[in-house]
Amino acid sequence: MMSPSNDSRQDHVPRGRARLSREAVLSAALELLDAEGLEALTMRRLGQELGRDPMSLYRYAENRAALLDGVTELVLSELAIVPDDRVWQEQLRRIAHDLRLLALRHPNVVPLLVTRPLSTPLGLRPLGTLRPLEQILSLLAEAGFGPEDSLHVYRAYYGFLYGHILNELQEFIVDPEENEALLRLGLHRLPAKEFPRLRALAPALADYDGAAELDQGLSILLSGLASRLPPDARKGPAPSRIDSSE
Amino acid sequence: MMSPSNDSRQDHVPRGRARLSREAVLSAALELLDAEGLEALTMRRLGQELGRDPMSLYRYAENRAALLDGVTELVLSELAIVPDDRVWQEQLRRIAHDLRLLALRHPNVVPLLVTRPLSTPLGLRPLGTLRPLEQILSLLAEAGFGPEDSLHVYRAYYGFLYGHILNELQEFIVDPEENEALLRLGLHRLPAKEFPRLRALAPALADYDGAAELDQGLSILLSGLASRLPPDARKGPAPSRIDSSE
DNA sequence: AGCAACGTCCCTACACCGTAGACTTTAGGC
DNA sequence: GCCTAAAGTCTACGGTGTAGGGACGTTGCT
Structure with missing residues (x-):
């Protein structure tokens, strides 16, 4: 009788249980920012959102300011500036x-x-x-x-x-x-x-x-x-x- | 043998010892903001700058956000928009x-x-x-x-x-x-x-x-x-x- | 297979923050 | 000189970012 939550070895990640990555952290941060505003985006809260200890975030952003920079970078990357043939x-x-x-x-x-x-x-x-x-x-x-x-x-x-x-x-x-x-x-x-x-x-x-x-x-x-x-x-x-x- | 610091009754205010006022608070806040940036402008620090308990500030601004609003107002009041006779x-x-x-x-x-x-x-x-x-x-x-x-x-x-x-x-x-x-x-x-x-x-x-x-x-x-x-x-x-x- | 090394993550702790609530002090009117 | 209201203070609480150190899983080497 295996518990239903964590049966698979590394299968479909029960609940945010995958290995973190800078991208995952940043996009979770963006999500939180969009949903609840800048005040809600604290390290602790973001950690909680990811099911991780807040301290683990510091592996992917040196500090909160850098994390915010990362988020702006992520957002700006949505903007495609591709030259076309128009004036x-x-x-x-x-x-x-x-x-x-x-x-x-x-x-x-x-x-x-x-x-x-x-x-x-x-x-x-x-x-x-x-x-x-x-x-x-x-x-x-x-x-x-x-x-x-x-x-x-x-x-x-x-x-x-x-x-x-x-x-x-x-x-x-x-x-x-x-x-x-x-x-x-x-x-x-x-x-x-x-x-x-x-x-x-x-x-x-x-x-x-x-x-x-x-x-x-x-x-x-x-x-x-x-x-x-x-x-x-x-x-x-x-x-x-x-x-x-x- | 009077102590040299607080001899006068209510004379020339030894060190920020005058009655506070909203204006005094706001302009101290602006000064601090100009000198050390937004991060340094905390209630505690501002209180210290004025020689007062941080809590006293709440008589003159409902909270920190309102205080910041007050500062922007103060700054904008420096801008004179007086109509003259030009185009x-x-x-x-x-x-x-x-x-x-x-x-x-x-x-x-x-x-x-x-x-x-x-x-x-x-x-x-x-x-x-x-x-x-x-x-x-x-x-x-x-x-x-x-x-x-x-x-x-x-x-x-x-x-x-x-x-x-x-x-x-x-x-x-x-x-x-x-x-x-x-x-x-x-x-x-x-x-x-x-x-x-x-x-x-x-x-x-x-x-x-x-x-x-x-x-x-x-x-x-x-x-x-x-x-x-x-x-x-x-x-x-x-x-x-x-x-x-x- | 065993072991060492390393990257990932968590725990604890600290200094600092904004501010609620109850208190003391002060200033002014009678 | 008292009374009252305002001004200022004290204490305390729950939150914040993050330093330091230890636990653990994964990986690569032998």
Whole structure:
């Protein structure tokens, strides 16, 4: 009479009883973060979630900060930046929308995304968080931008993109169900004579279309960048023959 | 034989021995935050800094989160948004630079600035953090924008602005002294074949001119917004006679 | 088969955190 | 000089991250 829980030698892992791995730890952490927020993501709780002693986690992340870095890396790896044959503006636009959706899927990760790099010099950040930068630089180079112009474009673009995402996430927290009601309720609290415009905007705030707003902003920015920066490469997907060395 | 430390009855406050006040607490908190970062700003430490029992702080902030909110409010109150007689674009530009400088003066507050609102529905945020929004709405209204257009402009503008600030703060942490060296050092760590462009950009990254970068982005964005949105009010400081009620 | 070495994991312990609740001290009005 | 309310304090509790050391299973060598 074998106990039903741990009969197999190393079969189908009774309950998280497989060998841990960095990936397993990180994705459990992400799951917890998505489900219950940053405050819930403690070493002890995560250990419990994995059916392990909290201390075992330190085999896979040097400390909590590193674990959080790992999670942001994991999330960013969901973002595919693959060059295709479209104009650079369209590619950047697509990437922006992808990142926006990613952020909406993992809203609790966004604070980490924008906050962690503030305490780490660029060169020491997890590679996974630098990869998008490199890839966009390469995309722009392929579109004919010089290195420094690429950097300028990247900065304006990513800056706006992150700003938009923060903006959008700030505007609703509440369930889209009772959105209107709660929002109005909140706004109603504001002193009428000090915040007349904000209060008057309640309905407009209530039906915020993030994708459209992002798109418009991008249109302005990208066309502005296109007309300002590149000497010639405004459309074509590259002069095509500059794959220099190797 | 009086002890030299506490001779006066209630004279010149020997050492932080005055009656506390919310303002005193908050500005001590800000000081500590500026000097040693968010991690150092604990209730116990702040109490110690003020020469008081940590528990006394709870008279002036309901809990730590509220205290942090108070600090962001305090910082934002340093930002003066006073309408003047210039074109709206120029006013927004000035405000943007002011906010940028404010952020550079209090870099450790920036994470709070962008992060705290994510967990508070708009209407329940500290009034001090909503005031800039209201004031900018009013500035735009005075420039002839309709309420909804104002909102769109505000979103694009503030989104870009916050994005830029985050970007800029991320690019150097290190002392401007050994900036170059450290930066290169960091970058040198990156695998050469995976990050060729980023590594090549080291010198360009090293002399980043934040103000200029912000200004260019703003030019693009503001002129784009001007040409896209307002039906007529593209320059003039307002039709001038709409101070409706009171 | 036996054994040594090593990586994985758990246990214990410590210093520190936020804060609830009851207490003492202080300041001001009568 | 008392009374009262506010301001400040003390004690204590349950939580946190993580250092150090020991237990254990797995693996590779002989």
